[in-house]
Amino acid sequence: xxxxxxxxxxxxxxxxxxxxxxxxxxxxxxxxxxxxxxxxxxxxxxxxxxxxxxxxxxxxxxxxxxxxxxxxxxxxxxxxxxxxxxxxxxxxxxxxxxxxxxxxxxxxxxxxxxxxxxxxxxxxxxxxxxxxxxxxxxxxxxxxxxxxxxxxxxxxxxxxxxxxxxxxxxxxxxxxxxxxxxxxxxxxxxxxxxxxxxxxxxxxxxxxxxxxxxx
Amino acid sequence: xxxxxxxxxxxxxxxxxxxxxxxxxxxxxxxxxxxxxxxxxxxxxxxxxxxxxxxxxxxxxxxxxxxxxxxxxxxxxxxxxxxxxxxxxxxxxxxxxxxxxxxxxxxxxxxxxxxxxxxxxxxxxxxxxxxxxxxxxxxxxxxxxxxxxxxxxxxxxxxxxxxxxxxxxxxxxxxxxxxxxxxxxxxxxxxxxxxxxxxxxxxxxxxxxxxxxxxxxxxxxxxxxxxxxxxxxxxxxxxxxxxxxxxxxxxxxxxxxxxxxxxxxxxxxxxxxxxxxxxxxxxxxxxxxxxxxxxxxxxxxxxxxxxxxxxxxxxxxxxxxxxxxxxxxxxxxxxxxxxxxxxxxxx
Numbered sequence: 001x002x003x004x005x006x007x008x009x010x011x012x013x014x015x016x017x018x019x020x021x022x023x024x025x026x027x028x029x030x031x032x033x034x035x036x037x038x039x040x041x042x043x044x045x046x047x048x049x050x051x052x053x054x055x056x057x058x059x060x061x062x063x064x065x066x067x068x069x070x071x072x073x074x075x076x077x078x079x080x081x082x083x084x085x086x087x088x089x090x091x092x093x094x095x096x097x098x099x100x101x102x103x104x105x106x107x108x109x110x111x112x113x114x115x116x117x118x119x120x121x122x123x124x125x126x127x128x129x130x131x132x133x134x135x136x137x138x139x140x141x142x143x144x145x146x147x148x149x150x151x152x153x154x155x156x157x158x159x160x161x162x163x164x165x166x167x168x169x170x171x172x173x174x175x176x177x178x179x180x181x182x183x184x185x186x187x188x189x190x191x192x193x194x195x196x197x198x199x200x201x202x203x204x205x206x207x208x209x210x211x212x213x214x215x
Numbered sequence: 216x217x218x219x220x221x222x223x224x225x226x227x228x229x230x231x232x233x234x235x236x237x238x239x240x241x242x243x244x245x246x247x248x249x250x251x252x253x254x255x256x257x258x259x260x261x262x263x264x265x266x267x268x269x270x271x272x273x274x275x276x277x278x279x280x281x282x283x284x285x286x287x288x289x290x291x292x293x294x295x296x297x298x299x300x301x302x303x304x305x306x307x308x309x310x311x312x313x314x315x316x317x318x319x320x321x322x323x324x325x326x327x328x329x330x331x332x333x334x335x336x337x338x339x340x341x342x343x344x345x346x347x348x349x350x351x352x353x354x355x356x357x358x359x360x361x362x363x364x365x366x367x368x369x370x371x372x373x374x375x376x377x378x379x380x381x382x383x384x385x386x387x388x389x390x391x392x393x394x395x396x397x398x399x400x401x402x403x404x405x406x407x408x409x410x411x412x413x414x415x416x417x418x419x420x421x422x423x424x425x426x427x428x429x430x431x432x433x434x435x436x437x438x439x440x441x442x443x444x445x446x447x448x449x450x451x452x453x454x455x456x457x458x459x460x461x462x463x464x465x466x467x468x469x470x471x472x473x474x475x476x477x478x479x480x481x482x483x484x485x486x487x488x489x490x491x492x493x494x495x496x497x498x499x500x501x502x503x504x505x506x507x508x509x510x511x512x513x514x515x516x517x518x519x520x521x522x523x524x525x526x527x528x529x530x531x532x533x534x535x536x537x538x539x540x541x542x543x544x545x546x547x548x549x550x551x552x553x554x555x556x557x558x559x560x561x562x
Contacts, residue, residue, distance in 0.1 A: 008419055011358055012350065014316035015426040021312050022437040022513065023520045027451050028308035029441030033298065036305060037276050037445070043304060044271070046280055046294035047233055048287075052255075052270075053241050053549045055248035061551070062227070063544035065235065068263050076544025078245070089246050090541050124225065142231040142547030144238040144539055146264070148299050 045148075055089065056080045062141040064120060071116060072097040073123040094126050230551040231543070234297040236260050236268040238542030243494030243535040245545045253490045256448045256530075258538065261435055261506075262497030263341045264301070265334070269446050271296045300438060301335035309333055314434070318349045325373065334438070338431045340378040340499040348376035350423045355416070365410040367402040376402075378499065381424045386504040391418045431499075432506050436513035439493060440521075443530065448491055451521045488527035494535040507532055 017025075037044040058080040065072045074095035083089040098119055104112045120141075127133050240258030247253055258268040270293050273281045284291055298305075309315050315323075315333065322336050322345055323329055336342045352370050355361045369375040384401060388394035391414035398412040398420070443449045500507050511532050518530060535542070 006358055008354060008422055011354055012423060012426045014318075015350070015430050017314055017430055017433055019513075019516055019520060021314065022433055023451075023517055025308050025312055025314065025434070025437045026441035026444065026517055028311065029300075029305065029438055030444040030451065032305045032308060033300065033442055033445040034275070037271060037296070039277055040304065041277060041279055043299055043302060044276065044280070044296050045299075046271070046273070046276060046284060046296050047237055047268075048284060049231075049233070049237065049241070049295040049546065049550070050284065050288050050291040050293060051549065053245040053545050055245050057245070057545070057548040059548050059551075061230075061544040061547040063540050063547065065238070065540040065543055067235070067539065072540050074540060074544070076541060076547075078545060078548050081248075089249065090242075090545070092537075092541065095540075120227070124227075128225075136225050138226045138228050140230050140547050140551040141227045142233065142238075142543040142550075143229065144231075144233045144235045144543040146235045146260075146262075146539065148234065148297065 058082065059140075062120070062124070062139045064116070064141065064143040066116065066143065066145045066147075067100075068146050069100055070097050071100055071119055073120055075123070075127065094123050096123050096126075228551070230547040233543065233546060234266065234268065235539035235542075236266045237295050237297055238540070238546065239494050239496045239535045239538030240268045240295060240542065241545045241549070242496075242538035242542030243492060243533055245542070247492075250490075250492070250533075252487055253492050253531075253533075255494055255533075256443060256446070256491045257439065257493040258535070258542075259435075259439065259493050259495040259500070259532075260497040260539070261338065261340075261495070261500035263499075264332075264339045265435065265497075267298045267300055267439075267442060268295050269298065269442060270294070271446055298442065300442065301332040301338070303330055303333055306333040309337075309434075318346060318353065321349055322346055334434070338434055340497075342378075343427055343431060343499075344376045344378040344381055345374050347381060347420070347424045347427050348373075350427065351376075351420050354419060354423065361410060365404060365408040367398075367404045369402045378503075381428075382499070382503045385421050385424050386428070388417075388421060391415070391421075394418075394421060428503060428506060429509055432509035433513045435500075436510045436517060439510070440514060440517045440530070443491070449518060449521065449524055449528075449530065488529060491528055491530045492533045493530060494538060495532050496535050496538040501534065501536065507534075 033044070057078050060075055060077050063072075063074055063076045072095065074092045077091040077093060079089050079091060096119070100112075104115055124139065127136075236258040238258070239260055240255060243258070244255045247255060256269065260266055272293055273284065273291060276294075276296070281294070284294055310333075315337070319333075319337055322342060323333060326336065326342070332339075337346070348370060352366070355366055355370065356363060363371050380401065384397055385394065388397070395412040395414050395417035398417055402412070404410050404412075440449065440451070444451045495501070495507065500510065514530050514532070518524060
């Protein structure tokens with residue numbers, strides 16, 4: 001028991017940070033970030049995004065977001081300058097979300113990616129079964145993770161030099177999906193998730209292949 | 216079990232694989248033509264965890280990190296960077312300035328990965344509930360001398376107080392009496408305990424939660440301003456020695472690291488100060504009561520402390536709700552090349 005009565009306000013004083021300290025912190029963090037950018041091979045890793053969206057892009061794209069606890073898949077319609085004044089420039093359709101069950105996060109990594117592929121297929125199938133949708137042969141897709149991603153080139157696709165800048169055409173096989181999945185999960189223990197960079201490559205994934213392991 | 220419809224499914228062309236802060240950045244950048252005098256300078260997520268994306272000059276990055284990019288895009292000058300700023304290598308200033316309290320050290324010591332992400336342990340929604348619990352327990356048990364066996368189990372056991380609970384029940388409460396009633400059912404003391412949630416105890420947990428989250432918001436603000444100084448978007452007083460050949464004098468309009476001097480030539484630009492937009496999303500910053508206002512207020516105070524910024528520019532938080540999903544679709548469109556040349560040249 002305390003003999004001298006302490007007020008709660010005094011007690012939690014260590015949680016109060018003065019503006020001068022915060023300002024000092026900003027300056028020091030700026031220096032730390034500059035140093036990490038220039039020197040570290042593990043931090044401040046660039047993405048392959050070297051141009052910003054202009055706001056004029058149009059079209060329909062599939063977006064997949066792997067969060068900590070939810071997976072979300074949706075078609076994103078970019079309306080560009082065709083959007084109606086006062087409304088968003090983007091429209092989401094056929095969106096679905098699933099909780100990522102604990103066993104998928106912790107057990108076999110292949111299961112996680114297989115499951116993700118299955119969920120993607122469900123949204124794509126929803127679109128295909130809509131009679132008013134036009135036929136599509138290929139869907140341009142993006143995937144984002146709430147985890148660190150380190151970019152590197154797919155093994156076996158040795159060079160990006162020369163006139164063919166795309167790895168393209170290299171099928172991302174079930175095997176490499178499994179490897180990605182394993183590396184994806186290794187983020188839990190390593191900050192440098194060696195995820196394949198598809199930001200740098202346009203790689204075709206046969207959707208069927210993603211689903212095969214479900215069967 | 217999902218029904219699988221294995222008929223003639225199309226191929227997926229994977230155009231981008233990115234971090235969600237990068238997507239958040241892109242999500243707002245896509246809608247920027249609707250916002251006059253605004254340029255996105257950062258993507259920020261504060262949810263279960265915390266991270267940012269900023270554009271940086273390739274020349275400011277170690278060559279090993281930009282080699283692949285330059286091989287593919289020899290003309291590239293900038294790229295979006297996912298900072299992973301909560302990792303321990305960027306955390307020394309928090310201890311140099313004595314910001315981490317004994318409660319922070321306690322949480323760090325007992326978490327799954329001690330020392331790994333000190334900043335995240337003070338900010339991330341995965342941890343702030345536990346931090347509030349630690350401080351509450353220390354106050355009730357350590358300072359007021361209430362026995363553990365009499366306190367609600369959720370105040371005694373690790374990670375049994377969630378940030379969501381604080382956000383939904385504790386922070387929005389107005390009267391101590393009502394909060395005490397709610398706590399009596401959500402954080403129930405053991406049945407054989409004679410301890411009860413009095414209005415005063417209820418006020419204590421609200422005060423502690425508020426102190427923890429106010430500090431978290433101000434640390435986010437401080438790091439945002441620090442990162443914007445690092446990318447030369449704002450200028451802090453002691454950054455005179457910075458590379459002035461960097462971003463500020465670029466005339467490459469609409470590059471990732473655009474400068475205010477170039478912005479004047481952007482079509483639709485009203486004469487007036489530039490607004491640097493920080494695109495944000497995430498459960499904590501979007502939904503925790505008063506959080507984003509606290510971050511914005513602290514950013515304003517830090518910039519006031521820093522002194523006038525070039526062209527009178529200001530930093531403004533802008534919500535990019537579901538940016539992690541929408542921005543992924545946007546970047547798929549940007550990167551796919553199907554929409555033709557997206558490289559912007561100014562007219």
